[in-house]
Amino acid sequence: xxxxxxxxxxxxxxxxxxxxxxxxxxxxxxxxxxxxxxxxxxxxxxxxxxxxxxxxxxxxxxxxxxxxxxxxxxxxxxxxxxxxxxxxxxxxxxxxxxxxxxxxxxxxxxxxxxxxxx
Amino acid sequence: xxxxxxxxxxxxxxxxxxxxxxxxxxxxxxxxxxxxxxxxxxxxxxxxxxxxxxxxxxxxxxxxxxxxxxxxxxxxxxxxxxxxxxxxxxxxxxxxxxxxxxxxxxxxxx
Numbered sequence: 001x002x003x004x005x006x007x008x009x010x011x012x013x014x015x016x017x018x019x020x021x022x023x024x025x026x027x028x029x030x031x032x033x034x035x036x037x038x039x040x041x042x043x044x045x046x047x048x049x050x051x052x053x054x055x056x057x058x059x060x061x062x063x064x065x066x067x068x069x070x071x072x073x074x075x076x077x078x079x080x081x082x083x084x085x086x087x088x089x090x091x092x093x094x095x096x097x098x099x100x101x102x103x104x105x106x107x108x109x110x111x112x113x114x115x116x117x118x
Numbered sequence: 119x120x121x122x123x124x125x126x127x128x129x130x131x132x133x134x135x136x137x138x139x140x141x142x143x144x145x146x147x148x149x150x151x152x153x154x155x156x157x158x159x160x161x162x163x164x165x166x167x168x169x170x171x172x173x174x175x176x177x178x179x180x181x182x183x184x185x186x187x188x189x190x191x192x193x194x195x196x197x198x199x200x201x202x203x204x205x206x207x208x209x210x211x212x213x214x215x216x217x218x219x220x221x222x223x224x225x226x227x228x
Contacts, residue, residue: 035217045155045163045208047217058215061119094162102212104153104168111162 002027004095004109012089012116018082022095022109029053029076033098035105036069036080038091046091050098051078085116120144122209122220129226132199138223140209141191150212152192154183157206157222166207167194199227 008020022034036048049059051069059067063082071078082089092113096105121143130136140152152170155163165174167183170192180199185192192211196203204227209220 037217044222045210045219047210047219050217060216098217101215102150104151104165104210105155105163106165106168106174108162108164 002097002107004097004107006093006095006109006112008112008114010113010115012085012114013118014086014116015084018080018085018089018093018114018116020080020093020095020112020114021077022079023075023077024097025076027097027107028073029071029078030073033101033103034071034078035096035098037094037096037105039094039111040088040091048080048082048093052101087116090114090116119213119216120218122211122218124207124209124220124223126221127224127226129228130199132201132227134199135195135197136199136203136225136227137196138194138207138209138225139191140193140220141189142211145213146187147185147190147192147211148187152183152185153210154192154194155208155210156203157208163208196225201227203227 003025012018033050035050051057057069066083068081092111094111095109097107123141154167156166157163171183180197182195206222208222
């Protein structure tokens, strides 16, 4: 059973960089696609981007210039950095797996709330 | 780029059938698979339909999915509604290599 767990600071100051890590157990990040998805309070889901088994990344065009996704296969985790954050970036951030490039998200982390505030 | 449009809310009685639509704004709905997620308050979404009409193991057969090229939309149908089906539902597809979510539909069962 694949399990994902997000970790990182719950509070980030405006203009700084949000950094999160997703640790995967029960499966290898050397296969499939690994995604970041967020959900502002009371709103819908927004895909941020992903990284595949070759280390290639794709990003939401609306966020692309601020997003960096990387992986550490030795630790079986992948990470998100979102730069120049504002209050609009306050959200629950989820990591999730998709089995193939246009597959559904079949495994999700429990989510972590990141608040952007001075 | 395209958008996926869902009704904001749907309401139906227990035992009845609810259908949630997801309309693609441009391009063919059949161009990329549509997946559906259920999200209960405070919990991460779970997939209930993948590849337009496939049900993951553990999802009741009361849940079904379909696509309709004539209306360029996908639908999630839940039959024999139970109060536990009350949740938010999201459709999702892909535009090139980017995932796109619908805005979500709140299903009320009462």
